[in-house]
Amino acid sequence: MLSKLFKFHGGVKPDSRKTTSNQRPIERLPLAPQLVVPLHQSIGGTPRPLVAPGDRVLKGQRIGAAEGPVSAAVHAPTSGVVRAIEERTMPHPSGLPASSVIIDADGEDRWIELEPVAWQSMPGDELRDFLRDAGVVGLGGATFPSHIKLRPGDKPTHTLVLNGAECEPFITCDDLLMRERAAEVIRGALIMARMLRVERVLIGIEDNKPEAVAAMRAAAGEGVEVVAIPTLYPAGGEKQLLRVLTGVEVAAGRRPVEFGLQCFNVGTAYRIARAIDHGEPLISRIVTVAGNVESPGNFEVPIGTPIDALLAVGRPRADTDRILMGGPMMGFALPTTTAPVVKATNCILVGSPSLLPPPPPEMACIRCGTCARHCPADLQPFELYWYGRSHNFGKAQEYHLFDCIECGCCSYVCPSNIPLVDYFRYTKSEIWAREREKAAADSARERFEARNDRQEREKREKAEKLAAKAAATRQKLAEQEGEAGDDTAAKASSPAEEAKKALIAAALERAKQQKSQVKPRNTDNLSADKQAEIDEIDARRAQAGADTTAPRDTP
Amino acid sequence: MNHSPYLREARSVRQIMLHVLLALLPGVLAWTWQFGIGILVQIGLASLTAVAAESLMLHLRGRPVAMYVTDLSAVVTAWLIALTLPSIAPWWIVVVATLAAIVVAKHLYGGLGQNPFNPAMVAFCLMIVAFPALMSQWPAAGLDVSQQLDLIFGGHRQLDAITAATPLDALRTGLREGGADARVAEILQGSAFGAVGGRGWEWVVAGFGLGGLYLIWQRIITWHLPVAFLATMAAISLLLWGMHPERFASPLLHLASGGTMLAAFFIVTDPVSGATTPRGKLVFAGGAAFIAYLIRSFGNYPDGIAFAVLLMNICVPLIDMHTQPPVFGHKRGTR
Numbered sequence: 001m002l003s004k005l006f007k008f009h010g011g012v013k014p015d016s017r018k019t020t021s022n023q024r025p026i027e028r029l030p031l032a033p034q035l036v037v038p039l040h041q042s043i044g045g046t047p048r049p050l051v052a053p054g055d056r057v058l059k060g061q062r063i064g065a066a067e068g069p070v071s072a073a074v075h076a077p078t079s080g081v082v083r084a085i086e087e088r089t090m091p092h093p094s095g096l097p098a099s100s101v102i103i104d105a106d107g108e109d110r111w112i113e114l115e116p117v118a119w120q121s122m123p124g125d126e127l128r129d130f131l132r133d134a135g136v137v138g139l140g141g142a143t144f145p146s147h148i149k150l151r152p153g154d155k156p157t158h159t160l161v162l163n164g165a166e167c168e169p170f171i172t173c174d175d176l177l178m179r180e181r182a183a184e185v186i187r188g189a190l191i192m193a194r195m196l197r198v199e200r201v202l203i204g205i206e207d208n209k210p211e212a213v214a215a216m217r218a219a220a221g222e223g224v225e226v227v228a229i230p231t232l233y234p235a236g237g238e239k240q241l242l243r244v245l246t247g248v249e250v251a252a253g254r255r256p257v258e259f260g261l262q263c264f265n266v267g268t269a270y271r272i273a274r275a276i277d278h279g280e281p282l283i284s285r286i287v288t289v290a291g292n293v294e295s296p297g298n299f300e301v302p303i304g305t306p307i308d309a310l311l312a313v314g315r316p317r318a319d320t321d322r323i324l325m326g327g328p329m330m331g332f333a334l335p336t337t338t339a340p341v342v343k344a345t346n347c348i349l350v351g352s353p354s355l356l357p358p359p360p361p362e363m364a365c366i367r368c369g370t371c372a373r374h375c376p377a378d379l380q381p382f383e384l385y386w387y388g389r390s391h392n393f394g395k396a397q398e399y400h401l402f403d404c405i406e407c408g409c410c411s412y413v414c415p416s417n418i419p420l421v422d423y424f425r426y427t428k429s430e431i432w433a434r435e436r437e438k439a440a441a442d443s444a445r446e447r448f449e450a451r452n453d454r455q456e457r458e459k460r461e462k463a464e465k466l467a468a469k470a471a472a473t474r475q476k477l478a479e480q481e482g483e484a485g486d487d488t489a490a491k492a493s494s495p496a497e498e499a500k501k502a503l504i505a506a507a508l509e510r511a512k513q514q515k516s517q518v519k520p521r522n523t524d525n526l527s528a529d530k531q532a533e534i535d536e537i538d539a540r541r542a543q544a545g546a547d548t549t550a551p552r553d554t555p
Numbered sequence: 556m557n558h559s560p561y562l563r564e565a566r567s568v569r570q571i572m573l574h575v576l577l578a579l580l581p582g583v584l585a586w587t588w589q590f591g592i593g594i595l596v597q598i599g600l601a602s603l604t605a606v607a608a609e610s611l612m613l614h615l616r617g618r619p620v621a622m623y624v625t626d627l628s629a630v631v632t633a634w635l636i637a638l639t640l641p642s643i644a645p646w647w648i649v650v651v652a653t654l655a656a657i658v659v660a661k662h663l664y665g666g667l668g669q670n671p672f673n674p675a676m677v678a679f680c681l682m683i684v685a686f687p688a689l690m691s692q693w694p695a696a697g698l699d700v701s702q703q704l705d706l707i708f709g710g711h712r713q714l715d716a717i718t719a720a721t722p723l724d725a726l727r728t729g730l731r732e733g734g735a736d737a738r739v740a741e742i743l744q745g746s747a748f749g750a751v752g753g754r755g756w757e758w759v760v761a762g763f764g765l766g767g768l769y770l771i772w773q774r775i776i777t778w779h780l781p782v783a784f785l786a787t788m789a790a791i792s793l794l795l796w797g798m799h800p801e802r803f804a805s806p807l808l809h810l811a812s813g814g815t816m817l818a819a820f821f822i823v824t825d826p827v828s829g830a831t832t833p834r835g836k837l838v839f840a841g842g843a844a845f846i847a848y849l850i851r852s853f854g855n856y857p858d859g860i861a862f863a864v865l866l867m868n869i870c871v872p873l874i875d876m877h878t879q880p881p882v883f884g885h886k887r888g889t890r
Contacts (some may be wrong), residue, residue: 010881014562093558169562239884250886262647313586328561356561359621363568364668370565377883380832383875408560413570416668422558493712 006247008240010374011232011446012409014169014329016208021288021296022172028300029313035077035304036088036340037063038100042137043144044070049101058112060281061104063101066132072145073135075236076103077283077302079110091307091342095335114279124151124195129266134275135282135343140265141326143344148194149264153257160198161245161256162189163390164205164212164266165229167234168327171347173286176203176298180366181270182219184277188269189224191276196262199223202245203266205546206231209330217519220366234407235330240376252403267346268459287341289314291324291350307337307348316350324349328356329408359445363416371410371420377403381410396427405430459554466513468505477502568667568744572627574775578766579634583681585762586642589755590694591722593642593703597649598634604653605633612662628667632656634677635821639814639861640682643694643706648686652678672838672868673828679861691857693721696755722753722812724857726804738801741784752811760816767820776824784819785810787844795852803852813851813858818843828868835878843867 040046045068051057057076064074080103111242119127128147139145140163162185166174178185189201200223207214207228216226229235229244239250241263248259256263267285274280283303290296293314301310311323324331327349333351351360371381379400387396401424410420580804586594609629613620636652656674664670694703719729729742731827742748751759770776792806809815814822823829823840830839843863 012564014564081621249884249886252882254884324561326559328559330559331561332559351561359557359561359563360567361619363622363626364666366568366628366668367829368571369777370833372831378880379882380879382831399879400885403882403884404846407561411565412560413565414563415565417563417565417567421556421560425558457603 003246005227005229006244008243008376008377009378010372010409011240012374012412013231014412016231016289017123017169018172018175018208020174020415021170021290021298026176026298026300029302029305029309031109031302032077032105032305032309033105034083035080035103035105036100036306037077037103037304038075038088038090038098038340039064039074039343040098041074041135041143041303042070042072042439043142044068044072046099047071047074049085049099050147051076051082051085051101053082053084055079057082057103058110059209060112060114060283060489062133062135062281062324066145069359070145070148071132071145072137073133073281074101074303075135075281075283076101077304078103078105079108079182080105081403089336089339091334091345093332093335100304100340105363113534116279119191119276120194123442127195129271131275134280136268136271136275137282137343138265139267139271139285139343139346140238141344141346143342146264146268149257149262150192151446152196153256155260157196157257157262158199158260159246159262160189160201161261162194162201162261162266162269163236163238163241163263164203164209165241166209167231167233167236168329168331168347169233170290170349171288171291171327173288173298173346175209175212177270177286178209178266179215182212182215183268184273185216185266186219186221186224187277188271188273188462189264190221191272192262192264192269193223197215200225202227204229204235204241204245206235206244210542233409234405235374236374237407239405282343285341285343285345285346288347289350291345292320292352292355293350299343301341303343307313307334307341307345308349310341311337311350312427314348314350317352319352319354320350321353322351322356324351324356329412330406347458359419360417362418365416365418368415370413370415374409374413376407376409377405379404381424383429385418385420388423391430393427393431397431401431410446414505417550466510469509469513473505473509477505498516558808563687568626568628570776572631574770574773575631575821576627576634578765578769578773578775578839579638580701581765582638582759582762582817583634585758586638589696589758590642591703592700593694593697593698593707594637596704596707597637597644599640601628601633601644601649601653604650605629605657608654608657609662612658616662616666618666623667626667628658629661632661632674635817636678638817639679640676641690641693643692643698643703644689645880646707648682649687652682655681668827670777670827671871673825673864674821675825676822676861676864676868680865683856683861691720691724702703717806720747721857722747722756722808727857730802739804740801751807754770760811763816763820767816770824771818777819777833778834779833780824780829780840781819782838782846783840784823785815787880788819788840791845791848799823807838814860814870815847818847818860822864823867828864828869828871830878832875832878832880834880835874838874838878839867839871842870 027480034157043153047064048067049063050065051063057063058079059076061076062073064075066073078216083102085101085482089095090098119132128150132145133148136146138146157476164174164178193201203216203224203226205216205228208231213226220226234240239547243249244258246261248261250256250259271282276409284300286298287301287310288298293316295313295315299310322333323337324333325334326344328349331349364381365385366384375381384396384397384401384470387399404424406421406424408421411512414420576700605628606624610620610624613623633653634655637649638653640649656678660672660674660677661670725745725747726742730737747753751757752760771778788809789806792809796805797805823843826886831835846863846866847860850856850862
């Protein structure tokens, strides 16, 4: 239990304010009458719907099949009838709608037949496909399909890290999960450890959760080490946690697996244990309701439950001014609370002007460097701010703008109240937009140039052909002249007239050529027998033509 | 609607400036104790001028006046100007210096956060070039209140009895007048010198040092700048003193006199005009101390810190560019 811990640079220590929501055990939320299950709930491809309006579905029935190499299935969170498949507003800062399966609950909450998986005898690919079809995705927020991360890499993976840091203030869903369901979290970790063939499992938990640490330690068996790490935001950032626990600094643009590491959220481990031991797909998750509410707590919520249903239980106070999804450091204000709980929803934070006060007016940057002292990515945020503001995007990238993880530490400490992260989001999106524009312009230019080249080439080839043909005709005429001998020689009076004749012949030839050029040609690259067939038809046509009209194309 | 993070726990610019003012107090009190209340009058004059000039410039530039005046950055500049000028200089010296700092060095360059040069040092350089005589008349210890006020606000100046040279000036003059026979040790027997630095000034220097430690403790400044400044000053003076102890002053005298201590903790630590990266800070402060020593020991001015700081201000973009710390995931050995 005494593994050496490492440090990451910077970080901040906001008041964790977790004690309001972690006092009560996890409760089940009453089933909502209608559930909205978005099809796209993981990184990657949007699942293809497997049901149609009017279909009866059972709890746990797959209603969306994974589509593409990176995707995970979605399931009916309760039994009922599919009302519609239509666009509904998502819990996303944009407030844009996405295709969702709307299910009217029948209140019976009847499961499909569930059976545990004989995972130890199952081939790895089959097991991973099973997890994909069980809809297991990373519950730490990124919702990356877990089965992909469970494929052993080219290099052996030596350490599996479970992320139980939960460094954002207010959020306690992982805390309660670890306290109440430690055995299944550990079970999930051991299954993943077997799948990845790792030697050791490290579970990192911030030391402001002593009950969770104790519960996990009690449940941990051989080869699993539960490590209490110093409470320092953002210790729950994947690369920060890996750094703290293993000392490895995962390089920019690389994945942990390339360093022999793999990292999962504790909630994901729990869902994997449920999926394998009970056959239960991911149809619910634990959500913290905290902040300016009368009754904060943690709830096991079916995916697709309207956020309003959670608020009805939490009971926001009168001075509530906004509802956030996620924590106060990286969460976002929900455009509407009719949006459903999705797999990424870890916390519904109710805000008020006194709880999350609006920032004082933004002042000029005094280059004090406080932001740089607290940046966990070792960036110089004030330099990025200057470059972003002055639209010096090249410089911003040179100063590693894209290594910013938007954790918010810089904005948190800025004495001039500059919303630095907002500037970085803006600068990033500007750079992306420019790159897209540039890519579009590049491909348009390439298309244009290719077209020009082709036209030039065709023109040139045509000219060459014509020249050759003209030469051949002239040659032929000359020969005919010779053959015709004396009887025509008398008529063909002068060499000038002969040249004229040749020119006319050439012109006729050109006209003929042109005619054949403008004919639609879709007969290039034919197979031999097709060509033979066409030749045959042509021959018959020529035959018929010879019978009726003057032979136009035959010289 | 604002975006994440929704929590902030920042020390405001005003709080930072208040801490700096607080950190200056021990030095100011020692100065008052040793040399009388002239310095308090100068600080008052400078502060009033600074606030007035700041308000006017903010108004002219169409900026929110109340918000920026109350950030107290102009007051800090004013205090630093007052503390670098002789405390018995006529009133208009400090007023002109403060106007130059706030109007020209700060607002004509874009105001808070935009000035490439340290405003207090711009003011000091302007005054020492324009009024070298007035700028070298420092109070002798034990002047009474009326004498000081008379010197500051009165018309005529009877100086010989009541003013004194600074220790560095006395040393320079002594070495020059003594020619090849001059010995530092003998000059240091003079009335301008105390145990380690200038008579009376030793206390002021100690006060500034104490305030500086407070700033480090409060995390207003990092150790890099003062340590690099003091270490470089000590190292180069130790080298020359070691070679020619009869011609050069000891490191102790250099550290304990002139503006060394004030500069180390309050001048080179100006974030706006200084280097910002950890290594850059070492280069910036080290360079400033090196140039200051050269001007002090071989130049014509009694102290060279102001010129040295301005010269290093010019180099800041270059220093910062070449001292960027490695970014997470880009460090050696991780690739």
